[in-house]
Amino acid sequence: MGMFDFLKPRSATAAIAKDRLQIIVARERRVGVGASYLPQLQQELLAVVAKYEKLDLDLVTVNVEQRDDGEVLELNVVLPEERQAPPPPTTRKKKRRKKKRGRHLAAAANLATS
Amino acid sequence: MAKVIVVTSGKGGVGKTTTSASIAAGMALEGYKTVAIDFDVGLRNLDLVMGCERRVVYDLVSVVKGEASLRQALIRDKRVENLHILPASQTRDKEALDLEGVGRVVKELGTMGFDYVVCDSPAGIEKGAQLAMYYADEAIVVTNPEVSSVRDSDRILGLLDAKTQRAIEGREPIKTHLLVTRYSPARAASGEMLSVDDILELLGIELLGVIPESQAVLNASNQGAPVVLESETDAGGAYLDVVKRFVGEALPHRFLEPEKRGFFSRFFSPSPRSAFAG
Numbered sequence: 001m002g003m004f005d006f007l008k009p010r011s012a013t014a015a016i017a018k019d020r021l022q023i024i025v026a027r028e029r030r031v032g033v034g035a036s037y038l039p040q041l042q043q044e045l046l047a048v049v050a051k052y053e054k055l056d057l058d059l060v061t062v063n064v065e066q067r068d069d070g071e072v073l074e075l076n077v078v079l080p081e082e083r084q085a086p087p088p089p090t091t092r093k094k095k096r097r098k099k100k101r102g103r104h105l106a107a108a109a110n111l112a113t114s
Numbered sequence: 115m116a117k118v119i120v121v122t123s124g125k126g127g128v129g130k131t132t133t134s135a136s137i138a139a140g141m142a143l144e145g146y147k148t149v150a151i152d153f154d155v156g157l158r159n160l161d162l163v164m165g166c167e168r169r170v171v172y173d174l175v176s177v178v179k180g181e182a183s184l185r186q187a188l189i190r191d192k193r194v195e196n197l198h199i200l201p202a203s204q205t206r207d208k209e210a211l212d213l214e215g216v217g218r219v220v221k222e223l224g225t226m227g228f229d230y231v232v233c234d235s236p237a238g239i240e241k242g243a244q245l246a247m248y249y250a251d252e253a254i255v256v257t258n259p260e261v262s263s264v265r266d267s268d269r270i271l272g273l274l275d276a277k278t279q280r281a282i283e284g285r286e287p288i289k290t291h292l293l294v295t296r297y298s299p300a301r302a303a304s305g306e307m308l309s310v311d312d313i314l315e316l317l318g319i320e321l322l323g324v325i326p327e328s329q330a331v332l333n334a335s336n337q338g339a340p341v342v343l344e345s346e347t348d349a350g351g352a353y354l355d356v357v358k359r360f361v362g363e364a365l366p367h368r369f370l371e372p373e374k375r376g377f378f379s380r381f382f383s384p385s386p387r388s389a390f391a392g
């Protein structure tokens with residue numbers, strides 16, 4: 001960002017477009033390579049996680065990444081920041097409840113290279 | 115052997131048919147025996163853009179189905195020698211075409227002495243688009259300076275790499291060319307529109323040419339004449355350059371930068387990004 005940015009018209013949005021495209025295009029190129037079961041896998045994993053946590057689909061990403069040691073399947077789930085409705089005080093749980101913000105559930109697995 | 119060129123994009127309405135008509139007519143003007151094939155079954159438009167809609171009797175589907183011979187179905191252009199059109203069917207459904215049948219047509223065009231076969235692809239990435247690209251030797255990927263178009267072009271490039279005869283048979287891959295159309299150099303310079311450089315960086319293929327956004331395109335299609343025939347217009351001239359580049363002439367790219375303006379108009383309007391970009 002230069003000091004003369006104010007001289008640019010307000011609609012100079014091409015840079016934003018380019019950044020967004022770089023991300024989406026990179027992701028689609030990765031997914032495009034063979035792994036056609038990914039959307040299905042994403043759905044099924046979501047169904048499992050949803051048994052335990054309130055989730056929405058946008059917060060789950062499944063990726064196959066090419067690394068030196070082969071392909072890595074990555075699962076990333078962003079858990080909700082807080083529970084919507086805290087349980088009434090009478091039913092206090094004995095278990096310690098973790099109260100973190102923006103919790104993450106991430107997993108990676110090496111795929112067998114065939 | 116005829117060289118098969120597919121004009122494709124993924125996204126609809128970016129200028130494939132406009133481009134197919136002008137590339138085919140331009141090739142013919144350059145002396146090559148050329149045929150433009152409309153693969154947009156059910157939504158044919160190439161005949162309209164090329165001004166031969168009233169002469170359509172048979173079409174690609176009738177040839178594939180064996181209801182007409184290729185010679186019967188080919189329409190010879192009245193203005194440009196060497197230029198032929200093989201229209202699409204307006205009434206049949208998309209399932210009417212198959213790989214094998216299209217292969218026979220392409221082969222026969224080769225034996226008839228055609229130099230170039232220009233395939234106007236339908237929009238999308240499904241069967242119709244894949245049929246249009248299957249036998250191609252080279253691909254012209256038509257892209258508008260707009261996010262959805264660039265993304266779709268990238269997906270089409272993936273298909274060209276994987277789902278074409280050359281890819282499947284492990285032959286030398288299809289040659290891919292980028293054609294940026296409906297470009298406004300001034301808007302790109304002021305950062306409002308993705309620039310040709312941005313698109314090149316994202317897609318990573320060779321630039322064949324830039325066609326400016328132009329009144330001349332609508333004007334030409336209104337009259338049923340490929341815009342390349344009006345080579346004194348900006349878009350017409352740009353298409354003629356593209357054709358010449360395609361057949362091997364080394365022409366510098368045009369329409370990359372806004373037209374030079376007087377000192378005062380430049381001073382009082384937004385500066386090009388490069389001038390102030392930090």
Ligand SMILES: Nc1ncnc2c1ncn2[C@@H]1O[C@H](COP(=O)(O)OP(=O)(O)OP(=O)(O)O)[C@@H](O)[C@H]1O
Nearest residue numbers: 126127128129130131132237296326327328331332
């Ligand atoms: N350089 C240009 N300047 C101005 N208008 C243009 C330009 N190129 C194409 N157009 C206009 O854009 C519209 C779509 O063009 P065209 O039919 O060639 O696109 P297409 O990619 O073949 O569309 P489809 O996906 O529906 O087959 C038309 O109205 C055409 O006149």
Ligand SMILES: [Mg+2]
Nearest residue numbers: 130131154159
């Ligand atoms: Mg079209």
